[in-house]
Amino acid sequence: MTPKEGTGFTPFHLVYGGEAVAPVEVGIESDRVLHYNGENGGRRWMELDMVDETRDKAIARLTAYRQRMRQNYNRRVIPRSFQVGDLVWKRVKPVGDVKKLEAPWTGPFKVIEKLRSGAYYLEDAEGRRLDRPWSANHLQPYRAG
Known part of the structure; x- marks a missing residue:
């Protein structure tokens, strides 16, 4: 499984505290399966204790990633605001x-x-x-001449 964008962990890891072993890995004796021993149980309990910290x-x-995405989006947004009586293109x-x-574009139209x-x-x-009403995304200020 690949890490989910922004968190660094797969959804499986966030839920169960470790990575899944695919059936193919069990059949072909991967390194994880070959190096597993009974002492891993204690390490596994320690990992389970750390699940809450890993989720946090x-x-x-993820919050930082979403904030960067929001800032990137908002940087490209062109704010438009019109007053009653303004002329606009539609x-x-x-x-x-x-x-x-x-x-x-067609117009001019008057904002009422x-x-x-x-x-x-x-x-x-x-x-x-x-x-019907029109969103500001579909309007532009009308400038004559």
């Missing part, structure tokens, strides 16, 4: 046979309501409210 170390490593949702040279979730209700140039 794995949790600490991403065109491809439907059917969309041509390669068609514009990816901001939801707590970060979504926005829009209205078009004729004052018609769009039927």
Whole structure:
């Protein structure tokens, strides 16, 4: 088994405190099987006593790994926030046979309501409210000229 990314231990090791011996290793007499003796029992009990500490170390490593992943993700996120009355471009949702040279954005649209979730209700140039809210990920600020 290979170590799980971020913890350094396999799931089997985290649960049972040691690595599994595959049936193939038993049949071909691997080094682990050849060097096993009765004295390993005491070492095994000591390893079992250390299981909680091993899990705590794995949790600490996994937490650090997740924090690095979060920082890496957040570094590339472009925060967008609009106010009521702002003009925005709206991403065109491809439907059917969309041509390669068609514009990816349409607009301008006016922000008429901001939801707590970060979504926005829009209205078009004729004052018609769009039927659903749009995420800021699908909007860009409108800059004329």
